[in-house]
Amino acid sequence: MDNKKISTSLGTVLIIIFSATALAFVLMYENKRRANEVKSDSMKVVENNKMENKKIDISNRWALVSHENFWNNPSLFAHKNYNFPNIEFSYPENWEFRCCGDMGHASEHFIYSSEYRDKSLPYIRITDYVLSGCPNSQSNCSLDKAIEISANEKFNRLKSNISKDQILPEKEIKKLNTKAFVFKKTEKEGNSSIAYLINLEDDIIQIDFVNYESLDENFINNFLDRMSLESK
Numbered sequence: 301m302d303n304k305k306i307s308t309s310l311g312t313v314l315i316i317i318f319s320a321t322a323l324a325f326v327l328m329y330e331n332k333r334r335a336n337e338v339k340s341d342s343m344k345v346v347e348n349n350k351m352e353n354k355k356i357d358i359s360n361r362w363a364l365v366s367h368e369n370f371w372n373n374p375s376l377f378a379h380k381n382y383n384f385p386n387i388e389f390s391y392p393e394n395w396e397f398r399c400c401g402d403m404g405h406a407s408e409h410f411i412y413s414s415e416y417r418d419k420s421l422p423y424i425r426i427t428d429y430v431l432s433g434c435p436n437s438q439s440n441c442s443l444d445k446a447i448e449i450s451a452n453e454k455f456n457r458l459k460s461n462i463s464k465d466q467i468l469p470e471k472e473i474k475k476l477n478t479k480a481f482v483f484k485k486t487e488k489e490g491n492s493s494i495a496y497l498i499n500l501e502d503d504i505i506q507i508d509f510v511n512y513e514s515l516d517e518n519f520i521n522n523f524l525d526r527m528s529l530e531s532k
C-alpha cells in the first residue's frame with residue numbers, strides 16, 4: 301500500500317516537472333518571438349527614418365527635353381546616329397538628367413533626384429526599346445540572330461513577360477493619345493519600381509519610377525501628363 305502511494309506521488313511529481321518544463325519552453329519561445337518582432341519593427345522604423353531624412357527636393361520649375369534643345373544637338377550625337385522617339389518630356393530643374401545608356405536591345409536615360417545619383421532615393425529611368433526580337437517568338441537569342449519586328453509585336457512581347465500579379469490598371473497618357481500598360485517590379489538592387497510601358501506606334505518606351513513609394517502620386521501623374529508628341 302505504501303509502495304503504491306510512493307509510486308503515485310512520484311508520478312504526480314514527474315507530471316508537475318514535465319508540465320513546468322514544457323511551460324518554461326513555451327514562455328521562452330514566446331519571449332524570443334516577441335523580441336524578434338520588436339527588433340523587426342525597430343529596423344523598419346530606422347529604415348523609414350533614413351528615407352525621411354533623405355530629403356527629396358522637387359523644384360516647381362521644370363526643364364524640357366526635346367529634339368530642338370537636346371536630341372538634335374550635333375555636338376552630342378554627331379557620331380551616334382541615335383534617334384529618340386518623337387516625344388518631349390520634362391523634369392524638375394533641380395534633378396539631374398543623364399543620357400544615354402546604350403545596350404543592344406534598348407537605350408536607357410536616367411533622371412536622378414540627387415546630384416550624387418543615390419539609387420536609394422527615387423529616380424526615373426526612360427527606356428527606348430529597339431524594335432527587334434528573336435525569330436519565331438523565341439524568348440532568347442544572340443543579337444546577330446535578332447530580326448526587325450513591328451512596334452505592336454514588340455509591345456506584346458514585352459507585356460507577355462509580365463506576370464498577372466504584377467499588372468496594375470492602365471494609365472491614360474492624354475498628350476500621347478494612348479494608354480500605358482502599368483506594372484510593378486523589383487529592380488536588381490531589390491528596390492521597388494512602377495513601370496509604364498507605352499506603345500507610340502513607331503516606337504516603344506518604358507518609364508520606370510524607382511523607389512516610387514517615396515514620391516507623391518501627383519508627381520508621377522504630373523511627369524506623365526507633361527509628356528507630349530512633337531515634330532522632329
